[in-house]
Amino acid sequence: MPYLLRKLGLLVFTLWVAVTLNFILPRLVPGDPIGAMLAKYQGKLDPQAVAALTQAYGLDQKDSVFAQYLTYLGDMLRGDFGRSIGQFPTPVSEIIAQAAPWTIGLVGLTTLLAFLIGSALGLYSAWRRGGVIADSLPPIALFLNSMPYFWFALLLLYLLAFRASLFPLSGNLDPFLTTFSSEWWSSMLRHAALPALTIVVTAAGGWLITMRNNVMSVMSEDYIAFARAKGLSERRLLNRYVLRNALLPSFTAFGMALGFVVGGSILTETVFSYPGLGLQLYNAVTNLDYPLMQAIFLFIALAVLLANFLVDALYALLDPRVRDGKTA
Structure with a gap:
């Protein structure tokens, strides 16, 4: 228990x-949405329109940075x-609520599947080496x-989607x-097949x-030789x-991989135009959408921290030395 309290x-x-x-990092990004819009339209917006947009986007705050920080918290x-800002006036929480299930369902499940497949094949490769x-x-x-x-x-897109259809x-x-109808599930699985295959194939090799x-490494330990000498069965x-x-x-690496499901989904969702958090983050960065960027970055940080806490709890369950406080 003290171990988990320290981790918490x-x-x-x-x-x-x-x-x-x-809170700090988005404010260090050069430029702002209004400046990007002026550059796009070559500065042809009326000054009153610029002032109205600045007020609508909430960029006209005159409070100190510390006051803004407290308000943000x-x-x-x-x-x-x-x-x-990029999808005004949609609330950021609504965008995340719509996009998060797609990212967690696709990248989260395929990351778990890649870990299980890769670990099983790695165990077989080491245990049956020589074959x-x-x-x-x-x-x-x-x-x-x-x-x-x-690449x-x-x-996959070219061969299986474009050429073979x-x-x-x-x-x-x-x-x-119709949501959750048989046609809905069939369509969802067909759209997710190529992104899922890409993640599993490329990630399973590392695991x-x-x-x-x-x-x-474990098989070279002395206690394995001692267990064999005692006549324990191979199973x-x-x-x-x-x-x-x-x-x-x-487990530590797997916890990090689960935590970075959102961040690691940027390439996946951009290539396949899959409407999850990764694609939303890419669009937020390109549009200088500070509120959406902040919310997704916070989502990533929270996911990483929770995943590592769960891994630490699992360590305490599997390793008695951790429970007894004999190791960090």
Whole structure:
């Protein structure tokens, strides 16, 4: 319990730092939405129109930076992130509520699937090393893991969507469908198939290599040799000693991967025009949409911190040394 309380306190402090940086960093970005609009229209907007837009976008604040910071903290605690500049007057909370399920459903599930597939193949590759299939997996995994993600995504789009017309080229749903009907689910799965395949194929290779190295390291330990000398069966040796200890180092990386689901979805959703948080973040940066940028950055920070806290809790469950306070 003291271990988890320390981790919870660290989570709260880190979240406060992230919130503070989230307030500061967008204000350091050069330019503003009104300036970008003037550049687009070559400065031909009426000064009164510029003043009206500045007031509508909430960019005419005359309070001190500290007062703005306190107002920002209060609004954030109420779940009020303001109105989007690029999609004015839509509230930012509404945009996130619409986009988040698509990102979590697609990138979150495929990240978990890539971890499970890659770890299982990595365990097989290390445990059955010397076999043709087991020894051929690492070089294939290295190739897939080093392959440019966007190139593989564009290749799938060209071959399976453009040439073969097996999958849609972009989007997440066909229009005019009844929500959660059989046609809705079919359309959703067809639109998600190529992005999901891209994530699983390119990410599973890294998990395979990581798990294989972990298993090889565990198998070289003295307690494994002692367990073999005691005559333990291969199944018990694998399940009780090798797998449990080899998985522990991977959980930290997996927690980070889950936390960065939102940030890592930018390329996925941009290439496939998938309307999740990654695409919204890309649009917010290009439009200098400060409220939307701040909300999504905060969402990313919170996701990373919660994922790492869950991993720490899982460590405490799996590793008795952590529960007993013998290790950090």
